[in-house]
Amino acid sequence: MMEKLAINEHGPQHKQAFDEPLWWSLFSAGGVCFAVILPAVILFIAICLPLGLLPAGALSYERASNLLFSVPGFLFVGAVVCLPLFHAAHRLRHGLFDISVGNDILNKKLMYGAAALLSVLALGLVVAGMLR
């Protein structure tokens, strides 16, 4: 019970967190995508497709390429890959803080950095496909 008594030495800090609104906005947008779009995406692509429940040719190599390597495909990747990645990064960062793993400044860089890298990769793949 006497473990308390860590006296707060540093005065009030007024350091503005101007980056947080960005992360939070991406988190929120990603959360919406995760909730509204992802159930259908997972159902059709990760479950129906491999189980062969989709009509033949629904996602044949040609059809899939046409669908993905296009402007709508670009937007699709933004909504089901990039934004959810930032959503995940945000929650992982806070989750790590919740269970006292690492330190927040480093975790932030790692998580959002990874999300950004993978997002660039994903969108890059679409662009590469379109230019092919």
Next chain:
Amino acid sequence: MQQRDFDIVIVGGGGAGLRAAIGAAEHAKEHKTPQRIALLSKVYPMRSHTVAAEGGAAAVTSAEDSHQAHFDDTVSGGDWLVEQGVVDYFVHHAYQELVQMERWGCPWSRKDDGQVQVRRFGGMKTARTWFAADKTGFHMLHTLFQTSLKYPEIERFDEYFVLDLAVHEGAVIGVIALQVATGELTLLRAKAVILATGGAGRLFRFNTNAGIVTGDGMAMAYRHGVALRDMEFVQYHPTGLPGSGILITEACRGEGGILLNKDGYRYLQDYGLGPETPLGKPENKYMELGPRDKLSQAFWQEQQAGRTGKFGDSDVVYLDLRHLGEKYILERLPFICELAKSYINVDPVKEPIPIRPAVHYTMGGIETDPLCETSIAGLYAAGECASVGLHGANRLGSNSLTELLVFGRLAGEQASKRAAQTEWADTRLLEAQAERQQATLARLCDGEGSGESWVELKHAMVQAMESGCGIYRTEEGMRHSLETMRQLRERYAKIRVNDTSKIFNTELLECIELGYGLDIAEASCLGALERRESRGAHQRLDEGMQKRDDVNYLKHSQVFYQGEAPAELRWQDVDVRFSAPAERAYGDAGKGGKV
């Protein structure tokens, strides 16, 4: 022992104390005399009992209303035992204070056009009560507390229990307080001190008051020779919940709620408050909108006649709101619904609320002049602890929330004025008094007392107050109560606490509060016994004393402390310069009277 110097020390962090602090700070700023203000409270300020006020705050607001009307209502409501000059000042400053609260952010309920809304209240001629749903005191207190945070000159001492005033040669020089968290004594030297410690409802067993309402400030001033005035007038609020005494606001009736006995009959028409007003059409000063003393007395009469119902062990009548409709009830009286559901499992939308009178307010208190100063130079009092002369023999609902603003500010300004012209007293004078306090505490904690239990004494006190000084009183009952108080005071001298810890020793605080309580309870009983008439909240059943007696008793009672000896009573003239005493009448009977 910590020692600090302040220009002004305010004891009590409720509505009056906070308003005084802000008033003093503003006054000092305006007069370019920077002042340090200490605000001491035995609880965090937002826990103060102002928080529990529900109904509203009165001020002349509409064009049809007039200062004269508010004055007349207050004077006759107080059965002419009021200081009329004070009432005059009050009604003329009420509105500006409520507007000031609005400018500080108080969320007053509104009309569709954005103007502040008013509601009806008992004993008031027209609707003039500002409200914030049914949590007016809560919103006012939090607004004041939050506003006080703007002022760096106000230094708060939260959970500091004031043990005594330091007085030297007829002038106050500071206070001695106990820091509850550590048990350390703190000396605060001051040029002016304001007492804003609230009432003493906890002298009675069944009351609407918070546990902290123990009359501390009254006792402190009283022990230094300031008169307690009109202490026999204790208001019973007609509508408390059975069992707990939790307050069900008068606003319920202001909004159109009705009172029924067990036969479903609106019994108030039998007590000079009729004729019956139509359902959902409340009329000021009629029926349920009569003053609190009359309504509580009517309950007692119904109880004697066997026309009250039962709820648990309590005799009750019923407050019926159902005809107001769910939407209206939830908009205007949400807190009442929450309280009734939580504490007696009754939904006011669907059922009448069983209620009974409970002790609510101490009309009397520390005697002050119209500028809030007591007979000790530099010592001011405001709010329920004070008797500035506003309420007389019966307070009108919604006058007290306004009172703590009007007189809180006035006391703050007066104290600031005095502080600008006064020097601190020699510290050694305070230290001497602090040593006395140290000795008193030591006696309570490890003295050789016979081990009288504070619990037993407290229960004996509240029982005696209730049985002898209730809604109706008899010579015999009051005499017995007074005797009891004197015996209890003797027994108190031998009291001892079990808990000797210095840290947050609430048992010690209870004991000290009990000591305060016994002193003022004696004053209250003495005033009651000696007032051989019936007036306002003081109603006697004794032969020949059932009527008001202006010849002998148009006078304030003043009780003076005499140490261990019995207290002494004197009589003081009342200021009746504007309105001669007249018949106090409500309902149709009041129609012919003064406008």
Next chain:
Amino acid sequence: MSTEQITTKSVSTNNTSIKHISVKRYLPDSSAEAYWQQYEMPVDDSTSLLDALNHIKEQLDSTLSYRWSCRMAICGSCGVMVNGIPKLGCKTFLRDYEGEIRIEPLSHFPVQRDLVVDMEIFLEHLAAVKPYLIDDNPVKPYDPKAPETYQQTPEQLARYKQFANCINCGLCYSACPQFGLNPEFLGPAALTLAHRYNLDSRDHGKKQRMTELNRHEGVWSCTFVGFCSQVCPKHVDPAAAVNQGKVEAAKHTLIALFKG
């Protein structure tokens, strides 16, 4: 008015039974460690936890310390942990508990003694957000000689009214793991109070408050656990206020960005 007999439940309160309450005691001047103490008492359907504590204080053990005052859930004094959940003692009824009842001081605050915690940090956080009406250039300054109110329609009032109902009991801080993880986090009640004033049509202090809110220890420490709103005895929904504060802080940042 008809003269029918009033039929209201005449309550069968007196289901008296014996209950055990365990209280976590901590008496720093006699022992460095906290310990559990059990009390036994008769209770009925109307007995609140506060009634029980008062019974202990007066009849069983006068050394037990706790805070209380209004006993009607408006002063905010009597918050304690009841079986691990923050509650107001006066609004908690023993009839709702089967078996053991374990009472502890509020979590996440330093314990001073028994059930009394040090609330200073809470008060500091409240004061930090400038919780008062700020109107630096009011159209009409307050004039005591011709006092005038602001205009505010019931709709404008309704926007913030719920958030003005906070009684500062501190239960939400005990429910908030983010405050437990980092006491510098301003926390639910303080952020709610800031939001209450930001939403008030009479106020113009949002920009000043935003410098407090838009900090890591401001709104951004909240992860919408939401337990604060669950335990709030006045249904203030602090979680909603804090997260609406995030939207405001985001807007604030955007504006700051454009203004450079």
Next chain:
Amino acid sequence: MHKSSSQRLPPLKRNWWLKHRFFKLYMLREATVLPLVFFTLCLLAGMVALLQGADSWQGWIAFMGSPIVLLLNLLALAASLFHAATFFVLFPRVMPLRIAGHSLPDKAIVAGQWAGVVAVALLFFWLLGRA
């Protein structure tokens, strides 16, 4: 009053969330992003495969059909639905929608969001449900 020297407790221990059901549910909600990340990585791999040609695309579909991957993606589906259930109720509290001075009931906003989920599923059905 100046009291910036008030006491601070040390932070909670890392197992704090195991002590209450509410906090366990919170952690579960936060953990929904783990299967999400897995699925996203799968999707990324699929995009690489698609770029590489028809054979790798077929290989990717086969990979997606392996029991463990399938199981993890079923978990991701459940996670997305659980996430949706927890996320939708937050929306009206974060952004209360007001129309003509009256706030829209929370239930309507939540229902609207579920309607969105169904609409997206129908869109996919329209797109992929036929050859």
